Amino acid sequence: MSYYFAxxxxxxxxxxxxxxxxxxxxxxxxxxxxxxxxxxxxxIVHSSLDIVEEVQWGGGQMYLKHVDSFRNSHVFSFIxxxxxxxxxxxxxxxxxxxxxxxxxTARSSTYGQVSTYNPTAPSTEEPIRNxxxxxxxxxxxxxxxxxxxxxxxxxxxVFRGRVAGAAKKYL
Amino acid sequence: xxxxxxxRIGEDVWKTRVDKVNAELVTLxxxxxxxxxxxxxxxxxxxxxxxxxxxxxxxxxRLIEDFLAKSGTAACANFRETAEMIAKVxxxxxxxxxxxxxxxxxxxxxxxxIFDENPLADFVELPDDGRAQDExxxxxxxxxxxxxxxxxxxxxxxxxxxxxVLRGNDTTEMRISLIRIIDDEMPPDDE
Numbered sequence: 001m002s003y004y005f006a007x008x009x010x011x012x013x014x015x016x017x018x019x020x021x022x023x024x025x026x027x028x029x030x031x032x033x034x035x036x037x038x039x040x041x042x043x044i045v046h047s048s049l050d051i052v053e054e055v056q057w058g059g060g061q062m063y064l065k066h067v068d069s070f071r072n073s074h075v076f077s078f079i080x081x082x083x084x085x086x087x088x089x090x091x092x093x094x095x096x097x098x099x100x101x102x103x104x105t106a107r108s109s110t111y112g113q114v115s116t117y118n119p120t121a122p123s124t125e126e127p128i129r130n131x132x133x134x135x136x137x138x139x140x141x142x143x144x145x146x147x148x149x150x151x152x153x154x155x156x157x158v159f160r161g162r163v164a165g166a167a168k169k170y171l
Numbered sequence: 172x173x174x175x176x177x178x179r180i181g182e183d184v185w186k187t188r189v190d191k192v193n194a195e196l197v198t199l200x201x202x203x204x205x206x207x208x209x210x211x212x213x214x215x216x217x218x219x220x221x222x223x224x225x226x227x228x229x230x231x232x233r234l235i236e237d238f239l240a241k242s243g244t245a246a247c248a249n250f251r252e253t254a255e256m257i258a259k260v261x262x263x264x265x266x267x268x269x270x271x272x273x274x275x276x277x278x279x280x281x282x283x284x285i286f287d288e289n290p291l292a293d294f295v296e297l298p299d300d301g302r303a304q305d306e307x308x309x310x311x312x313x314x315x316x317x318x319x320x321x322x323x324x325x326x327x328x329x330x331x332x333x334x335x336v337l338r339g340n341d342t343t344e345m346r347i348s349l350i351r352i353i354d355d356e357m358p359p360d361d362e
Contacts, residue, residue, distance in 0.1 A: 144195075144294035146202025147209075156296050 001117075002031040003171060004041040004089040005163065007139070009151040010082065012049060014042075016154045020167045021093075029168055032093045041073070045087045048075040052085055062136075063129050066119040074119040078132035080139065082150075086132055092117055131170040138162035177255040180242055181263035188241045189264055198293045205309060209298070216306035223308070227315020228322075235320040238264065246324070250349050251275075253326065254282050257317065257347075266290050270345075283333070286310075286343040297337050304339065308332045317347060325353040 001024075007016040019031040019041075033041065048068035055064055056079050068075040078086040118124060142148065142159045205223065212218045242260050247253040254272050262268050262284075270284040291310045297303040308314075314330040321328045327350045334340035 141294050142296070144199065145296045146199070146206040146294075147296065147298045155299060158296060 001027070001171070002033050002091050002093055003167065004031070004033070004045065004091075005135075005167070006042070006045050006087045006089075007154070008045075008049060008085040008087060010084060011151060012046075013151060014153070015084070015151065016159070016163075018160060018163050018167075020164065020171070022171055023168045024171065029164075033091065041089050041091075044068075044070045044073055045075060045089050048077070048087065049085065052077045052079065052087075063132055065125055065129075069119065072117070074117070076119070076125075076128050076132075078129075078136065080136060084139075086135060086139075088128060088131070090117070090119070090128075127170040131166050134166035134170070135163055138166070174255055174259070177252075177259040178263075178269070180244065181260040181269065184242050184260065184264050185267060194290055194293070198290060201291045201312070202295060209303075209307070214298075214300065214302065216303060220306075220308050220311045223311035224315035224318070227312035227317075228319035229315075230312070231316040231319020231321075232323050234265070234316060235323045238320065250279055250326075253321070254347070258284055261320070274346075276348075280349040282347055284345045284347065286345070289336075289343055292335075292337055292343075295337055308335060309337050310335070310343070314345065317345075322353070325355075327351050327353055 001022040003020050003022070005016075005018045005020070006014055009015045019033070021027055021030045021032055023029045047070070051067045052064060055067060062079055062081075064077040064079060066074055067077045073089055073091040076088045076090065078088075080086070138159055142154060142156055143150075145156075148154070204226075205219070208219045208222055209216070212222070238261060241264065242256075244256065244260065247256055258272050259269050262270055268286070268288055268290065270286045272282050273285055274283040275281070289310055291313070295309060297307060297309065308331075311332065314332065317330045318328055328347055329350055330345060330347045332344065333346050334342055334344045336343050
């Protein structure tokens with residue numbers, strides 16, 4: 001699995017981006033998005049924002065679980081009290097390392113592959129919830145810094161480190 | 172012996188005679204002041220340090236009165252005792268921390284306070300403009316407080332930070348040096 005994590009500010013402005021791969025089942029934590037599809041992640045997450053805004057007033061929960069899918073990418077969302085949105089895009093690896101060298105094989109398998117990934121299974125939702133909660137904790141500490149202003153992009157290496165730590169721990 | 176006595180007084184005053192406020196209120200208020208100073212002086216960090224020291228000085232000259240009233244302690248016999256009082260009663264009373272005293276100089280006129288925890292600097296990350304890490308002493312107000320407070324009890328000192336965890340150092344260390352004991356002097360003539 002490859003993950004793309006983004007934090008979206010209150011004016012739908014991006015504040016933070018981070019890509020990582022799974023650390024489960026011997027994963028090395030490196031994102032394996034296809035190079036020519038990587039930029040799509042931002043579009044997919046951006047288009048999911050509308051759905052987040054639809055469901056955000058529904059349950060009063062911060063964790064909105066699975067909100068959107070596009071082809072075989074799934075978007076999960078978590079919304080903070082200050083209306084900052086954490087978006088996590090999950091995509092199955094479309095090619096493994098051995099096939100990465102051959103561009104043509106990789107391409108043919110990109111959209112044809114049927115994913116067995118179930119985004120609404122509790123075993124999927126729970127680790128992502130834990131990940132979001134840990135990031136939320138780090139987020140609070142980061143925005144409490146007096147030198148941070150609302151809706152300012154987060155450049156703190158400490159925060160990035162915490163996100164990477166949470167990713168490694170739960171995903 | 173003096174050391175445990177100071178610690179006892181500190182604990183006692185903290186428990187019985189001090190009004191508590193939310194720590195985050197203090198942290199955020201102080202952080203906002205520093206951030207605003209940085210904005211007002213266009214990130215001239217040397218000037219920010221100076222302003223913080225000045226603000227601290229003005230707090231210190233008032234705070235000593237409160238300190239003496241609440242702690243009920245008498246004059247210290249020597250500078251070592253003063254150090255104990257600052258660390259174990261003063262800091263305990265106002266910030267609920269007791270920074271250890273280390274690195275005494277041979278002539279007993281200089282010592283360091285090591286701040287393992289610093290309530291003023293919780294959550295803080297210095298701006299990454301390449302200069303703040305080298306120039307700004309975030310908690311510089313504390314130097315001014317100590318300088319101001321001690322001046323009111325006839326001790327002229329110089330206090331400055333030599334390292335700060337916010338800058339990436341291992342410890343936060345403040346160096347305090349006794350310059351002279353101020354004798355009771357006649358006020359200078361107006362000339």
